[in-house]
Amino acid sequence: MPPSRPDDHAFDRLSHDLDWNLLRTFMVIVQEGSITGAAARLYITQPAVSLALKRLEERLGRRLIDRGAGKFRVTAAGDVVFNEVVEVFGAVSRLGSLVRDVKEEVTGHVRILMTSRIQTDILDYVLRTFHQRYPQVTTRIDVMASADVHIALQQRVGSFGICLMREPIPGLTSEVLVHQTYRLYCGPDHHLFGKKDINLAELRHDNFVSFTSDQIDGALSPLALFRAREGFAGRVIGASANLEEVRRMIVCGLGIGPLPEHIAARDVDAGLLWELPPYEGIAPVDVHIIWNPDGRFNRAERAFIDELVGHVKGRPVEERVPSMKPRESP
Structure with missing residues:
Protein backbone atom coordinates (compact mmCIF):
# COMPACT_ATOMS: atom_id res chain seq x y z
CA MET A 1 0.00 0.00 0.00
CA PRO A 2 1.53 3.37 -1.05
CA PRO A 3 2.09 6.06 1.56
CA SER A 4 -0.77 8.52 2.02
CA ARG A 5 -0.42 11.84 0.20
CA PRO A 6 0.14 14.83 2.49
CA ASP A 7 -2.16 17.86 2.22
CA ASP A 8 -0.96 21.40 1.42
CA HIS A 9 -0.21 22.16 5.08
CA ALA A 10 1.84 19.00 5.28
CA PHE A 11 3.91 20.15 2.28
CA ASP A 12 4.55 23.46 4.05
CA ARG A 13 5.80 21.63 7.12
CA LEU A 14 7.85 19.33 4.89
CA SER A 15 9.96 22.22 3.54
CA HIS A 16 10.98 23.07 7.11
CA ASP A 17 11.21 19.65 8.72
CA LEU A 18 12.65 17.35 6.06
CA ASP A 19 15.82 15.60 7.19
CA TRP A 20 18.71 16.06 4.76
CA ASN A 21 20.09 12.64 5.75
CA LEU A 22 16.94 10.97 4.37
CA LEU A 23 17.44 12.73 1.03
CA ARG A 24 21.12 11.83 0.89
CA THR A 25 20.35 8.19 1.70
CA PHE A 26 17.75 8.09 -1.08
CA MET A 27 20.25 9.59 -3.55
CA VAL A 28 22.80 6.89 -2.72
CA ILE A 29 20.15 4.12 -3.01
CA VAL A 30 19.33 5.23 -6.56
CA GLN A 31 23.00 5.67 -7.48
CA GLU A 32 23.88 2.19 -6.17
CA GLY A 33 20.71 0.58 -7.55
CA SER A 34 20.04 -1.38 -4.36
CA ILE A 35 19.53 -1.17 -0.63
CA THR A 36 22.54 -3.42 -0.09
CA GLY A 37 24.87 -1.27 -2.17
CA ALA A 38 23.69 1.89 -0.44
CA ALA A 39 24.27 0.34 3.00
CA ALA A 40 27.82 -0.64 2.06
CA ARG A 41 28.63 2.85 0.71
CA LEU A 42 27.14 4.65 3.72
CA TYR A 43 28.63 2.25 6.25
CA ILE A 44 25.27 1.58 7.89
CA THR A 45 23.05 -1.51 8.08
CA GLN A 46 20.54 -2.52 5.40
CA PRO A 47 17.58 -2.20 7.83
CA ALA A 48 18.69 1.40 8.56
CA VAL A 49 18.71 2.21 4.83
CA SER A 50 15.30 0.61 4.32
CA LEU A 51 13.90 2.55 7.29
CA ALA A 52 15.27 5.83 5.92
CA LEU A 53 13.63 5.19 2.54
CA LYS A 54 10.33 4.32 4.22
CA ARG A 55 10.37 7.48 6.33
CA LEU A 56 11.11 9.66 3.27
CA GLU A 57 8.25 8.10 1.32
CA GLU A 58 5.92 8.66 4.24
CA ARG A 59 6.98 12.30 4.54
CA LEU A 60 6.50 12.89 0.80
CA GLY A 61 3.37 10.76 0.48
CA ARG A 62 4.74 9.06 -2.64
CA ARG A 63 6.32 5.73 -3.41
CA LEU A 64 9.79 6.50 -4.68
CA ILE A 65 11.07 3.01 -5.47
CA ASP A 66 9.14 -0.12 -6.45
CA ARG A 67 11.00 -2.94 -4.81
CA GLY A 68 10.37 -6.55 -4.08
CA ALA A 69 11.81 -9.95 -4.88
CA GLY A 70 14.23 -9.30 -7.73
CA LYS A 71 12.65 -5.92 -8.49
CA PHE A 72 14.12 -2.41 -8.09
CA ARG A 73 12.59 0.43 -10.10
CA VAL A 74 12.66 4.17 -9.44
CA THR A 75 9.18 5.62 -9.86
CA ALA A 76 8.35 8.86 -11.68
CA ALA A 77 8.11 10.63 -8.32
CA GLY A 78 11.43 9.05 -7.36
CA ASP A 79 13.07 10.42 -10.54
CA VAL A 80 11.86 13.92 -9.70
CA VAL A 81 13.12 13.71 -6.14
CA PHE A 82 16.44 12.18 -7.21
CA ASN A 83 17.14 14.94 -9.76
CA GLU A 84 16.37 17.65 -7.23
CA VAL A 85 18.47 16.02 -4.53
CA VAL A 86 21.45 15.75 -6.88
CA GLU A 87 21.17 19.51 -7.57
CA VAL A 88 20.97 20.30 -3.87
CA PHE A 89 23.89 18.02 -3.04
CA GLY A 90 26.00 19.65 -5.76
CA ALA A 91 25.23 23.11 -4.37
CA VAL A 92 26.12 22.04 -0.84
CA SER A 93 29.36 20.46 -2.05
CA ARG A 94 30.38 23.76 -3.67
CA LEU A 95 29.84 25.80 -0.51
CA GLY A 96 33.41 25.31 0.73
CA SER A 97 35.05 26.59 -2.43
CA LEU A 98 32.54 29.42 -2.77
CA VAL A 99 33.24 30.63 0.75
CA ARG A 100 37.00 30.44 0.19
CA ASP A 101 36.69 32.64 -2.89
CA VAL A 102 34.68 35.34 -1.12
CA LYS A 103 36.75 38.27 0.13
CA GLU A 104 35.33 39.31 3.46
CA GLU A 105 34.35 42.97 3.45
CA VAL A 106 36.37 44.98 5.94
CA THR A 107 34.74 48.11 7.30
CA GLY A 108 35.62 50.49 10.09
CA HIS A 109 38.00 53.36 10.81
CA VAL A 110 41.81 53.48 10.67
CA ARG A 111 43.51 56.13 12.80
CA ILE A 112 47.23 56.71 12.21
CA LEU A 113 49.30 58.76 14.66
CA MET A 114 52.18 60.20 12.66
CA THR A 115 54.95 62.78 12.80
CA SER A 116 55.02 65.41 10.07
CA ARG A 117 56.44 65.02 6.57
CA ILE A 118 56.96 61.26 6.43
CA GLN A 119 57.83 60.51 2.82
CA THR A 120 57.90 56.87 1.80
CA ASP A 121 56.59 55.03 -1.22
CA ILE A 122 55.83 52.03 1.00
CA LEU A 123 53.25 53.90 3.07
CA ASP A 124 51.80 55.56 -0.04
CA TYR A 125 51.45 52.19 -1.77
CA VAL A 126 49.72 50.56 1.20
CA LEU A 127 47.33 53.51 1.64
CA ARG A 128 46.40 53.36 -2.05
CA THR A 129 45.93 49.61 -2.37
CA PHE A 130 44.21 49.28 1.01
CA HIS A 131 41.62 51.88 0.00
CA GLN A 132 41.07 50.16 -3.34
CA ARG A 133 40.54 46.82 -1.60
CA TYR A 134 38.38 48.14 1.26
CA PRO A 135 36.66 51.32 0.00
CA GLN A 136 34.27 51.39 2.96
CA VAL A 137 37.10 51.95 5.47
CA THR A 138 37.60 55.55 6.61
CA THR A 139 41.06 56.92 7.49
CA ARG A 140 42.27 59.68 9.79
CA ILE A 141 45.90 60.79 10.11
CA ASP A 142 46.73 62.79 13.26
CA VAL A 143 50.06 64.62 13.05
CA MET A 144 51.89 65.01 16.35
CA ALA A 145 55.32 64.90 17.94
CA SER A 146 56.97 61.50 18.25
CA ALA A 147 56.92 61.67 22.06
CA ASP A 148 53.15 62.25 21.96
CA VAL A 149 52.74 59.22 19.68
CA HIS A 150 54.69 57.09 22.19
CA ILE A 151 52.50 58.23 25.09
CA ALA A 152 49.26 57.70 23.16
CA LEU A 153 50.26 54.14 22.29
CA GLN A 154 51.39 53.31 25.82
CA GLN A 155 48.11 54.63 27.19
CA ARG A 156 46.22 52.76 24.42
CA VAL A 157 44.65 55.98 23.21
CA GLY A 158 45.81 54.98 19.73
CA SER A 159 46.52 51.63 18.12
CA PHE A 160 49.60 52.35 16.01
CA GLY A 161 51.82 55.19 14.87
CA ILE A 162 54.59 56.17 12.46
CA CYS A 163 57.28 58.24 14.12
CA LEU A 164 60.85 58.52 15.40
CA MET A 165 62.03 56.29 18.23
CA ARG A 166 65.33 56.66 20.09
CA GLU A 167 65.30 53.23 21.72
CA PRO A 168 62.86 50.33 22.32
CA ILE A 169 59.82 51.39 24.34
CA PRO A 170 58.52 48.94 26.96
CA GLY A 171 55.22 47.39 25.93
CA LEU A 172 55.45 48.53 22.30
CA THR A 173 56.57 46.69 19.16
CA SER A 174 58.27 48.40 16.24
CA GLU A 175 59.57 47.92 12.72
CA VAL A 176 61.79 50.34 10.78
CA LEU A 177 59.81 51.92 7.94
CA VAL A 178 62.28 54.50 6.60
CA HIS A 179 66.05 54.85 6.89
CA GLN A 180 66.83 58.58 6.60
CA VAL A 285 67.51 58.75 12.19
CA ASP A 286 65.01 56.01 11.37
CA VAL A 287 61.25 56.31 11.14
CA HIS A 288 59.44 53.41 12.82
CA ILE A 289 56.05 51.78 12.65
CA ILE A 290 55.11 51.39 16.32
CA TRP A 291 52.14 49.56 17.78
CA ASN A 292 50.91 48.16 21.03
CA PRO A 293 50.49 44.37 20.59
CA ASP A 294 47.92 44.45 23.40
CA GLY A 295 46.06 47.37 21.86
CA ARG A 296 42.38 47.14 20.96
CA PHE A 297 42.53 47.03 17.17
CA ASN A 298 39.33 47.07 15.17
CA ARG A 299 39.19 44.87 12.06
CA ALA A 300 40.16 47.70 9.73
CA GLU A 301 43.18 48.72 11.84
CA ARG A 302 44.34 45.12 12.18
CA ALA A 303 44.12 44.60 8.42
CA PHE A 304 46.00 47.85 7.74
CA ILE A 305 48.84 47.27 10.20
CA ASP A 306 49.26 43.68 9.01
CA GLU A 307 49.53 44.88 5.42
CA LEU A 308 51.92 47.73 6.19
CA VAL A 309 54.25 45.64 8.35
CA GLY A 310 54.02 42.81 5.82
CA HIS A 311 55.38 45.12 3.10
CA VAL A 312 58.30 46.19 5.30
CA LYS A 313 59.45 42.97 6.95
CA GLY A 314 62.26 41.30 5.06
CA ARG A 315 62.79 44.34 2.82
CA PRO A 316 66.52 45.19 2.46
CA VAL A 317 67.82 48.34 4.15
CA GLU A 318 68.53 50.03 0.83
CA GLU A 319 64.86 49.72 -0.12
CA ARG A 320 63.59 51.34 3.10
CA VAL A 321 64.48 54.82 1.92
CA PRO A 322 62.45 58.02 1.64
CA SER A 323 60.63 58.76 -1.59
CA MET A 324 62.03 61.77 -3.45
CA LYS A 325 58.89 63.68 -4.39
CA PRO A 326 58.88 67.26 -5.63
CA ARG A 327 57.86 69.96 -3.16
CA GLU A 328 54.59 71.68 -3.87
CA SER A 329 54.86 75.37 -4.64
CA PRO A 330 53.89 77.60 -1.70
Whole structure:
Protein backbone atom coordinates (compact mmCIF):
# COMPACT_ATOMS: atom_id res chain seq x y z
CA MET A 1 0.00 0.00 0.00
CA PRO A 2 1.53 3.37 -1.05
CA PRO A 3 2.09 6.06 1.56
CA SER A 4 -0.77 8.52 2.02
CA ARG A 5 -0.42 11.84 0.20
CA PRO A 6 0.14 14.83 2.49
CA ASP A 7 -2.16 17.86 2.22
CA ASP A 8 -0.96 21.40 1.42
CA HIS A 9 -0.21 22.16 5.08
CA ALA A 10 1.84 19.00 5.28
CA PHE A 11 3.91 20.15 2.28
CA ASP A 12 4.55 23.46 4.05
CA ARG A 13 5.80 21.63 7.12
CA LEU A 14 7.85 19.33 4.89
CA SER A 15 9.96 22.22 3.54
CA HIS A 16 10.98 23.07 7.11
CA ASP A 17 11.21 19.65 8.72
CA LEU A 18 12.65 17.35 6.06
CA ASP A 19 15.82 15.60 7.19
CA TRP A 20 18.71 16.06 4.76
CA ASN A 21 20.09 12.64 5.75
CA LEU A 22 16.94 10.97 4.37
CA LEU A 23 17.44 12.73 1.03
CA ARG A 24 21.12 11.83 0.89
CA THR A 25 20.35 8.19 1.70
CA PHE A 26 17.75 8.09 -1.08
CA MET A 27 20.25 9.59 -3.55
CA VAL A 28 22.80 6.89 -2.72
CA ILE A 29 20.15 4.12 -3.01
CA VAL A 30 19.33 5.23 -6.56
CA GLN A 31 23.00 5.67 -7.48
CA GLU A 32 23.88 2.19 -6.17
CA GLY A 33 20.71 0.58 -7.55
CA SER A 34 20.04 -1.38 -4.36
CA ILE A 35 19.53 -1.17 -0.63
CA THR A 36 22.54 -3.42 -0.09
CA GLY A 37 24.87 -1.27 -2.17
CA ALA A 38 23.69 1.89 -0.44
CA ALA A 39 24.27 0.34 3.00
CA ALA A 40 27.82 -0.64 2.06
CA ARG A 41 28.63 2.85 0.71
CA LEU A 42 27.14 4.65 3.72
CA TYR A 43 28.63 2.25 6.25
CA ILE A 44 25.27 1.58 7.89
CA THR A 45 23.05 -1.51 8.08
CA GLN A 46 20.54 -2.52 5.40
CA PRO A 47 17.58 -2.20 7.83
CA ALA A 48 18.69 1.40 8.56
CA VAL A 49 18.71 2.21 4.83
CA SER A 50 15.30 0.61 4.32
CA LEU A 51 13.90 2.55 7.29
CA ALA A 52 15.27 5.83 5.92
CA LEU A 53 13.63 5.19 2.54
CA LYS A 54 10.33 4.32 4.22
CA ARG A 55 10.37 7.48 6.33
CA LEU A 56 11.11 9.66 3.27
CA GLU A 57 8.25 8.10 1.32
CA GLU A 58 5.92 8.66 4.24
CA ARG A 59 6.98 12.30 4.54
CA LEU A 60 6.50 12.89 0.80
CA GLY A 61 3.37 10.76 0.48
CA ARG A 62 4.74 9.06 -2.64
CA ARG A 63 6.32 5.73 -3.41
CA LEU A 64 9.79 6.50 -4.68
CA ILE A 65 11.07 3.01 -5.47
CA ASP A 66 9.14 -0.12 -6.45
CA ARG A 67 11.00 -2.94 -4.81
CA GLY A 68 10.37 -6.55 -4.08
CA ALA A 69 11.81 -9.95 -4.88
CA GLY A 70 14.23 -9.30 -7.73
CA LYS A 71 12.65 -5.92 -8.49
CA PHE A 72 14.12 -2.41 -8.09
CA ARG A 73 12.59 0.43 -10.10
CA VAL A 74 12.66 4.17 -9.44
CA THR A 75 9.18 5.62 -9.86
CA ALA A 76 8.35 8.86 -11.68
CA ALA A 77 8.11 10.63 -8.32
CA GLY A 78 11.43 9.05 -7.36
CA ASP A 79 13.07 10.42 -10.54
CA VAL A 80 11.86 13.92 -9.70
CA VAL A 81 13.12 13.71 -6.14
CA PHE A 82 16.44 12.18 -7.21
CA ASN A 83 17.14 14.94 -9.76
CA GLU A 84 16.37 17.65 -7.23
CA VAL A 85 18.47 16.02 -4.53
CA VAL A 86 21.45 15.75 -6.88
CA GLU A 87 21.17 19.51 -7.57
CA VAL A 88 20.97 20.30 -3.87
CA PHE A 89 23.89 18.02 -3.04
CA GLY A 90 26.00 19.65 -5.76
CA ALA A 91 25.23 23.11 -4.37
CA VAL A 92 26.12 22.04 -0.84
CA SER A 93 29.36 20.46 -2.05
CA ARG A 94 30.38 23.76 -3.67
CA LEU A 95 29.84 25.80 -0.51
CA GLY A 96 33.41 25.31 0.73
CA SER A 97 35.05 26.59 -2.43
CA LEU A 98 32.54 29.42 -2.77
CA VAL A 99 33.24 30.63 0.75
CA ARG A 100 37.00 30.44 0.19
CA ASP A 101 36.69 32.64 -2.89
CA VAL A 102 34.68 35.34 -1.12
CA LYS A 103 36.75 38.27 0.13
CA GLU A 104 35.33 39.31 3.46
CA GLU A 105 34.35 42.97 3.45
CA VAL A 106 36.37 44.98 5.94
CA THR A 107 34.74 48.11 7.30
CA GLY A 108 35.62 50.49 10.09
CA HIS A 109 38.00 53.36 10.81
CA VAL A 110 41.81 53.48 10.67
CA ARG A 111 43.51 56.13 12.80
CA ILE A 112 47.23 56.71 12.21
CA LEU A 113 49.30 58.76 14.66
CA MET A 114 52.18 60.20 12.66
CA THR A 115 54.95 62.78 12.80
CA SER A 116 55.02 65.41 10.07
CA ARG A 117 56.44 65.02 6.57
CA ILE A 118 56.96 61.26 6.43
CA GLN A 119 57.83 60.51 2.82
CA THR A 120 57.90 56.87 1.80
CA ASP A 121 56.59 55.03 -1.22
CA ILE A 122 55.83 52.03 1.00
CA LEU A 123 53.25 53.90 3.07
CA ASP A 124 51.80 55.56 -0.04
CA TYR A 125 51.45 52.19 -1.77
CA VAL A 126 49.72 50.56 1.20
CA LEU A 127 47.33 53.51 1.64
CA ARG A 128 46.40 53.36 -2.05
CA THR A 129 45.93 49.61 -2.37
CA PHE A 130 44.21 49.28 1.01
CA HIS A 131 41.62 51.88 0.00
CA GLN A 132 41.07 50.16 -3.34
CA ARG A 133 40.54 46.82 -1.60
CA TYR A 134 38.38 48.14 1.26
CA PRO A 135 36.66 51.32 0.00
CA GLN A 136 34.27 51.39 2.96
CA VAL A 137 37.10 51.95 5.47
CA THR A 138 37.60 55.55 6.61
CA THR A 139 41.06 56.92 7.49
CA ARG A 140 42.27 59.68 9.79
CA ILE A 141 45.90 60.79 10.11
CA ASP A 142 46.73 62.79 13.26
CA VAL A 143 50.06 64.62 13.05
CA MET A 144 51.89 65.01 16.35
CA ALA A 145 55.32 64.90 17.94
CA SER A 146 56.97 61.50 18.25
CA ALA A 147 56.92 61.67 22.06
CA ASP A 148 53.15 62.25 21.96
CA VAL A 149 52.74 59.22 19.68
CA HIS A 150 54.69 57.09 22.19
CA ILE A 151 52.50 58.23 25.09
CA ALA A 152 49.26 57.70 23.16
CA LEU A 153 50.26 54.14 22.29
CA GLN A 154 51.39 53.31 25.82
CA GLN A 155 48.11 54.63 27.19
CA ARG A 156 46.22 52.76 24.42
CA VAL A 157 44.65 55.98 23.21
CA GLY A 158 45.81 54.98 19.73
CA SER A 159 46.52 51.63 18.12
CA PHE A 160 49.60 52.35 16.01
CA GLY A 161 51.82 55.19 14.87
CA ILE A 162 54.59 56.17 12.46
CA CYS A 163 57.28 58.24 14.12
CA LEU A 164 60.85 58.52 15.40
CA MET A 165 62.03 56.29 18.23
CA ARG A 166 65.33 56.66 20.09
CA GLU A 167 65.30 53.23 21.72
CA PRO A 168 62.86 50.33 22.32
CA ILE A 169 59.82 51.39 24.34
CA PRO A 170 58.52 48.94 26.96
CA GLY A 171 55.22 47.39 25.93
CA LEU A 172 55.45 48.53 22.30
CA THR A 173 56.57 46.69 19.16
CA SER A 174 58.27 48.40 16.24
CA GLU A 175 59.57 47.92 12.72
CA VAL A 176 61.79 50.34 10.78
CA LEU A 177 59.81 51.92 7.94
CA VAL A 178 62.28 54.50 6.60
CA HIS A 179 66.05 54.85 6.89
CA GLN A 180 66.83 58.58 6.60
CA THR A 181 69.88 60.78 7.12
CA TYR A 182 69.89 64.24 8.71
CA ARG A 183 72.24 66.95 7.39
CA LEU A 184 72.94 70.56 8.37
CA TYR A 185 71.63 73.46 6.26
CA CYS A 186 71.46 77.24 6.23
CA GLY A 187 69.20 79.72 4.43
CA PRO A 188 70.06 82.36 1.79
CA ASP A 189 70.71 85.11 4.41
CA HIS A 190 73.39 83.11 6.22
CA HIS A 191 76.99 84.27 5.80
CA LEU A 192 78.07 80.78 4.63
CA PHE A 193 75.31 80.36 2.02
CA GLY A 194 76.86 79.38 -1.33
CA LYS A 195 80.31 78.86 0.15
CA LYS A 196 82.11 75.58 -0.57
CA ASP A 197 84.69 73.63 1.40
CA ILE A 198 83.47 74.99 4.71
CA ASN A 199 85.31 73.90 7.83
CA LEU A 200 83.09 72.51 10.58
CA ALA A 201 84.81 74.85 13.05
CA GLU A 202 83.25 77.82 11.22
CA LEU A 203 79.80 76.70 12.45
CA ARG A 204 80.47 76.22 16.13
CA HIS A 205 79.34 79.64 17.30
CA ASP A 206 76.33 79.99 14.99
CA ASN A 207 72.80 80.05 16.33
CA PHE A 208 70.97 76.79 15.91
CA VAL A 209 67.43 75.85 14.85
CA SER A 210 66.20 72.37 15.67
CA PHE A 211 63.40 70.13 16.87
CA THR A 212 61.87 70.09 20.34
CA SER A 213 62.87 66.41 20.54
CA ASP A 214 66.53 67.36 19.89
CA GLN A 215 67.43 66.49 23.48
CA ILE A 216 69.71 63.86 24.99
CA ASP A 217 66.64 61.86 26.06
CA GLY A 218 64.52 62.75 23.04
CA ALA A 219 63.68 60.93 19.80
CA LEU A 220 66.26 63.07 17.97
CA SER A 221 68.99 62.59 20.56
CA PRO A 222 71.60 61.90 17.81
CA LEU A 223 71.34 65.59 16.87
CA ALA A 224 71.93 66.69 20.48
CA LEU A 225 74.86 64.29 20.78
CA PHE A 226 76.34 65.69 17.55
CA ARG A 227 76.25 69.25 18.88
CA ALA A 228 77.77 68.20 22.19
CA ARG A 229 80.48 66.11 20.54
CA GLU A 230 81.49 68.85 18.09
CA GLY A 231 81.43 71.61 20.72
CA PHE A 232 78.69 73.77 19.22
CA ALA A 233 78.39 76.82 21.48
CA GLY A 234 75.68 78.80 19.68
CA ARG A 235 72.20 79.25 21.12
CA VAL A 236 69.26 77.11 20.07
CA ILE A 237 67.29 80.12 18.93
CA GLY A 238 64.34 78.35 17.30
CA ALA A 239 62.60 75.03 17.82
CA SER A 240 59.46 73.20 16.76
CA ALA A 241 58.00 69.71 16.83
CA ASN A 242 56.89 70.25 13.22
CA LEU A 243 59.45 69.58 10.51
CA GLU A 244 57.92 72.16 8.16
CA GLU A 245 58.31 74.90 10.77
CA VAL A 246 61.93 73.94 11.46
CA ARG A 247 62.56 74.18 7.72
CA ARG A 248 60.83 77.59 7.64
CA MET A 249 63.07 79.00 10.37
CA ILE A 250 66.22 77.75 8.64
CA VAL A 251 65.17 79.21 5.29
CA CYS A 252 64.28 82.53 6.98
CA GLY A 253 67.76 82.81 8.48
CA LEU A 254 67.13 82.31 12.20
CA GLY A 255 70.03 79.88 12.35
CA ILE A 256 71.58 76.74 10.89
CA GLY A 257 69.73 73.51 11.48
CA PRO A 258 69.23 69.82 10.67
CA LEU A 259 66.76 68.41 8.17
CA PRO A 260 66.32 65.00 6.53
CA GLU A 261 68.27 65.13 3.27
CA HIS A 262 65.30 63.98 1.16
CA ILE A 263 63.15 66.80 2.57
CA ALA A 264 65.82 69.45 1.96
CA ALA A 265 66.86 68.25 -1.52
CA ARG A 266 64.27 70.24 -3.46
CA ASP A 267 64.98 73.40 -1.48
CA VAL A 268 68.70 72.99 -2.15
CA ASP A 269 67.97 72.73 -5.89
CA ALA A 270 65.68 75.79 -5.64
CA GLY A 271 68.35 77.89 -3.92
CA LEU A 272 66.48 78.10 -0.61
CA LEU A 273 68.86 75.94 1.42
CA TRP A 274 72.60 75.31 1.40
CA GLU A 275 74.21 72.15 2.76
CA LEU A 276 76.81 72.54 5.47
CA PRO A 277 79.40 70.13 6.89
CA PRO A 278 79.80 67.42 7.96
CA TYR A 279 79.04 66.38 4.38
CA GLU A 280 78.56 62.73 5.31
CA GLY A 281 75.61 63.84 7.40
CA ILE A 282 74.98 64.26 11.11
CA ALA A 283 73.33 60.97 11.88
CA PRO A 284 70.94 58.32 10.58
CA VAL A 285 67.51 58.75 12.19
CA ASP A 286 65.01 56.01 11.37
CA VAL A 287 61.25 56.31 11.14
CA HIS A 288 59.44 53.41 12.82
CA ILE A 289 56.05 51.78 12.65
CA ILE A 290 55.11 51.39 16.32
CA TRP A 291 52.14 49.56 17.78
CA ASN A 292 50.91 48.16 21.03
CA PRO A 293 50.49 44.37 20.59
CA ASP A 294 47.92 44.45 23.40
CA GLY A 295 46.06 47.37 21.86
CA ARG A 296 42.38 47.14 20.96
CA PHE A 297 42.53 47.03 17.17
CA ASN A 298 39.33 47.07 15.17
CA ARG A 299 39.19 44.87 12.06
CA ALA A 300 40.16 47.70 9.73
CA GLU A 301 43.18 48.72 11.84
CA ARG A 302 44.34 45.12 12.18
CA ALA A 303 44.12 44.60 8.42
CA PHE A 304 46.00 47.85 7.74
CA ILE A 305 48.84 47.27 10.20
CA ASP A 306 49.26 43.68 9.01
CA GLU A 307 49.53 44.88 5.42
CA LEU A 308 51.92 47.73 6.19
CA VAL A 309 54.25 45.64 8.35
CA GLY A 310 54.02 42.81 5.82
CA HIS A 311 55.38 45.12 3.10
CA VAL A 312 58.30 46.19 5.30
CA LYS A 313 59.45 42.97 6.95
CA GLY A 314 62.26 41.30 5.06
CA ARG A 315 62.79 44.34 2.82
CA PRO A 316 66.52 45.19 2.46
CA VAL A 317 67.82 48.34 4.15
CA GLU A 318 68.53 50.03 0.83
CA GLU A 319 64.86 49.72 -0.12
CA ARG A 320 63.59 51.34 3.10
CA VAL A 321 64.48 54.82 1.92
CA PRO A 322 62.45 58.02 1.64
CA SER A 323 60.63 58.76 -1.59
CA MET A 324 62.03 61.77 -3.45
CA LYS A 325 58.89 63.68 -4.39
CA PRO A 326 58.88 67.26 -5.63
CA ARG A 327 57.86 69.96 -3.16
CA GLU A 328 54.59 71.68 -3.87
CA SER A 329 54.86 75.37 -4.64
CA PRO A 330 53.89 77.60 -1.70
